[in-house]
Amino acid sequence: MSVQMLCLGRHWNARHYVYEDVRSDVDGRPAPELPADLASVAARAAADAGFSVKPDLCIVNWYRDSSRMGLHQDKDESPASLADGLPVVSFSIGDSAQFLFGGLRRRDPVEKILLESGDVFVFGGSARLRYHGVTRVLPGTAPSGLPFAGRLNLTFRKF
Numbered sequence: 001m002s003v004q005m006l007c008l009g010r011h012w013n014a015r016h017y018v019y020e021d022v023r024s025d026v027d028g029r030p031a032p033e034l035p036a037d038l039a040s041v042a043a044r045a046a047a048d049a050g051f052s053v054k055p056d057l058c059i060v061n062w063y064r065d066s067s068r069m070g071l072h073q074d075k076d077e078s079p080a081s082l083a084d085g086l087p088v089v090s091f092s093i094g095d096s097a098q099f100l101f102g103g104l105r106r107r108d109p110v111e112k113i114l115l116e117s118g119d120v121f122v123f124g125g126s127a128r129l130r131y132h133g134v135t136r137v138l139p140g141t142a143p144s145g146l147p148f149a150g151r152l153n154l155t156f157r158k159f
Contacts, residue, residue, distance in 0.1 A: 002067045009034030009057035010159055012076075019057065019076060019159055034058050042089040042156035049122035051087040055156035063097065063137045063151040071106055071133040077159050086158045087124025093117055094151040096141040102131035117143050117151075 005012065010019040011031035022030050034057060042055045061069070074088050092115045099121070102110035108131070115121060123130060137151050 003061040003063050003069055005062075006032075006060040007057060008032050008038070008060065009055075012059065017076060038154070039156065042091075042154075045089050045091075045120045046087050046122055046124070046156075049087065049089075049124075051122065051124050053086045053089075053124075053158050055089065055158055057157055057159050059155045059157075061153045061155070062148075063095070063134065063153065065095075065137055065139040065150065067134070067137055067150070069134045071100060071102060071110070071131045073129050073131055074155070074157065075129055077157055081158050082128065085125040085128045087122050087128065089156040090115075090121040091154045091156075092119045092121070092151065093154070094142040094146055094148065096138040097134045097151055097153075098136040098138070100131075100133045100135055104129055104131070106131055116141070117146075 009031060010021060011023045013020050013025045015025045022028055034055065038058060039055045043053060046053045075082060094117055096114055096116045099113045099115045100110040101113055102108050
């Protein structure tokens with residue numbers, strides 16, 4: 001993984017691979033709140049895809065031109081959230097990315113999907129634990145006028 005990350009609603013402790021209410025591995029302060037407006041937009045996107053969820057955390061990933069994120073499962077949420085198949089709601093802003101969406105096993109075939117600025121990708125239910133990742137960011141593909149270079153990805157979930 002070569003992205004820069006910020007979490008809202010909960011803190012991702014990369015030393016212990018757990019979500020926390022406080023940033024115990026950084027400064028002991030509470031995790032920044034997830035703004036209600038953002039959670040609402042994510043809940044509406046999930047509903048449009050046939051899911052009901054009230055997200056309480058968002059991971060904001062910033063990808064530079066050379067950033068990648070290997071195949072992984074989003075499986076660190078609560079057992080109840082995973083058992084219910086509550087969705088991951090992903091918003092892409094900025095440069096396009098080549099997204100891989102695989103199966104439930106790492107060695108399953110993967111589908112390559114071009115995610116462009118403004119795209120929303122939702123997966124949950126039986127697909128909730130499918131492997132996924134970003135193999136490439138396509139520099140210079142963002143809409144003009146954005147105040148940053150690269151790609152922002154906001155992924156919302158219910159812990």
